[in-house]
Amino acid sequence: MATYVIRNARVVNEGQIQERDVRIENGFIAELGTSVTAKAGDEVIDATGHYLMPGVIDDQVHFREPGLTHKATIRSESRAGVAGGVTTFMEMPNTVPNALTQALLQDKYDIAARTAFANYSFFMGASNDNLDEVLRTDPQSVCGVKAFMGSSTGNMLVDNEQTLNALFSQCPMLIATHCEDEATVRANTARYRAEYPTDAPAHIHPLVRDELACLRSSSLAVELAKQHNTRLHILHLTTADELNLFRNDIPLTEKRITAEVCVHHLWFSADDYETLGNQIKCNPAIKAPHHRAALWEALLDDRLDIIATDHAPHTWEEKQQPYWQAPSGLPLVQHPLLLMLEASLQGKISLEKVVQKMAHAPADCFQIDRRGYVREGYWADLVLVDPGQATEVTPDSILYQCGWSPLTGKTFGHRITHTFVSGELAYKNADSGSAFLVERAGQRISFDR
Incomplete structure (x- = not known):
C-alpha cells in the first residue's frame, strides 16, 4: 500500500478543530502531529485550508x-x-x-x-x-x-x-x-x-x-x-x-x-x-x-x-x-x-x-473496532473537504445507478476532494476532474463487543 503524509490540514475531531499533519501507513494512521516528517516514497498532500475529518x-x-x-x-x-x-x-x-x-x-x-x-x-x-x-x-x-x-x-x-x-x-x-x-x-x-x-x-x-x-x-x-x-x-x-x-x-x-x-x-x-x-x-x-x-x-x-x-x-x-x-x-x-x-x-x-x-x-x-476517529492506531478512513470550492448536483455528477437525485440543481458550499478508505486513497476530486483511484477498497468492519 502507498504511504501518505497529509500536511497542514484543519483536523475536525473529538470536539476540536486543530491544524495537524497525518501520516498514513499500512492502512492506519501512523502519526498525528504538528510536524510529521515525510519519508522517501511518501505521497505528500498539501491540505492547507482544507478540513480533514473521519x-x-x-x-x-x-x-x-x-x-x-x-x-x-x-x-x-x-x-x-x-x-x-x-x-x-x-x-x-x-x-x-x-x-x-x-x-x-x-x-x-x-x-x-x-x-x-x-x-x-x-x-x-x-x-x-x-x-x-x-x-x-x-x-x-x-x-x-x-x-x-x-x-x-x-x-x-x-x-x-x-x-x-x-x-x-x-x-x-x-x-x-x-x-x-x-x-x-x-x-x-x-x-x-x-x-x-x-x-x-x-x-x-x-x-x-x-x-x-x-x-x-x-x-x-x-x-x-x-x-x-x-x-x-x-x-x-x-x-x-x-x-x-x-x-x-x-x-x-x-x-x-x-x-x-x-x-x-x-x-x-x-x-x-x-x-x-x-x-x-x-x-x-x-x-x-x-x-x-x-x-x-x-x-x-x-x-x-x-x-x-x-x-x-x-x-x-x-x-x-x-x-x-x-x-x-x-x-x-x-x-x-x-x-x-x-x-x-x-x-x-x-x-x-x-x-x-x-x-x-x-x-x-x-462499538466499531478502531474507526470513526482521527487517532493514531486507527484505520485511516478520512475525508478532505475544501470549504473554498462549491459542488453542484447535476445529472452528470450523480453516481447512483438510478441516475437521479431530489437534490439535482442544488449547489453546496463545500467540495470533497479526497476520500481515504482503510488507508487507500480511493477517490480524488481535483480541478482537472474527479477520479476513483482503486477498483475497490472496502473491508469488512469488526466490532469490539
Whole structure:
C-alpha cells in the first residue's frame, strides 16, 4: 500500500478543530502531529485550508443487492458513497431474498468482499419465524439485527407479540428497528384510498404514515427494551412526538436505547411535496415543518445520537408512477456530508457536531473496532473537504445507478476532494476532474463487543 503524509490540514475531531499533519501507513494512521516528517516514497498532500475529518459511517443504507439490481448494486452505491465522504456503510436485510438466514447473510458479505468501494457490514434480518437463525449471529462480525416493526419487503414484518418478546429478551446484540405501527398505517391507507382511489397527491403521505403510527411503534420498542434491558437502536426518527422517549443526560456509550435521524428528514419538510412529489416519498414519511424543527433541536441536545441516510434508490420510472404505486425511498448516500456541511454554513450545526453525529457516534453506538476517529492506531478512513470550492448536483455528477437525485440543481458550499478508505486513497476530486483511484477498497468492519 502507498504511504501518505497529509500536511497542514484543519483536523475536525473529538470536539476540536486543530491544524495537524497525518501520516498514513499500512492502512492506519501512523502519526498525528504538528510536524510529521515525510519519508522517501511518501505521497505528500498539501491540505492547507482544507478540513480533514473521519469518514462518514452510514448505519442505514439499502443497496438492493441481491435481487433488485435493476435499482442499484453494492458496487455502484458504495462507489457513490465514497465520492461523498462515506467510508463505511451498514446495509439492510430487505433484499431479495431477505437476509433471514446465516447463509443468505453470508452471500451479501461475499458480494461486498468482491465489489465494495467502502467498508461494510450487513444487518441480520428478523422475521416472525426465524429467531433461531437470528440468535446464531456473531456480534463481533455483524453490526446488528434489523426488525421491521412496520411493513417491509417480503417476510420481514415483525408484529407477533410473542416473537417480539422473545427477540428482545434473547438477542444479545444491538437490535435496530423501523418503527411504524402497521395497524395504524393500514387504517389510514384505507381512509385515504377511499378519498383518492386513483389520482392521490404525494402530500398525503405523512397523513397515511402519520405521527401516531410512529409514536405507537417507537413506544412499544422502548417499552420492550426497558423490560428486557435490550440494546435498542431506533432508526430514522421523524416526529416531535417520539423525542421524549430518548435521554440526553448520560453519555452515548452508557445508553441502552439510542436513536437516529436521517438527512432528508432534517433537510426537507412536507412543504416540499408540492415540488418534488414522489421523489421524497419515503417511510417513515417526511412530515410537517414543526417536526423538522423538533428533530434539529433533539439532534443538537443529544437525544438523537446519529445522522444517517436510509439511502433507498428506485428507478426514475418507478418513482414516476401514481402515488399509490410509487415505491418509497430516495437516493442520498453521495451527499449526506455535503448536506450537513451546508447546514453548518447556515448556522444550524457546528462542524464539530457534524463529525460527532456522522463518525464518532456511529462508531461508539455500534462499538466499531478502531474507526470513526482521527487517532493514531486507527484505520485511516478520512475525508478532505475544501470549504473554498462549491459542488453542484447535476445529472452528470450523480453516481447512483438510478441516475437521479431530489437534490439535482442544488449547489453546496463545500467540495470533497479526497476520500481515504482503510488507508487507500480511493477517490480524488481535483480541478482537472474527479477520479476513483482503486477498483475497490472496502473491508469488512469488526466490532469490539
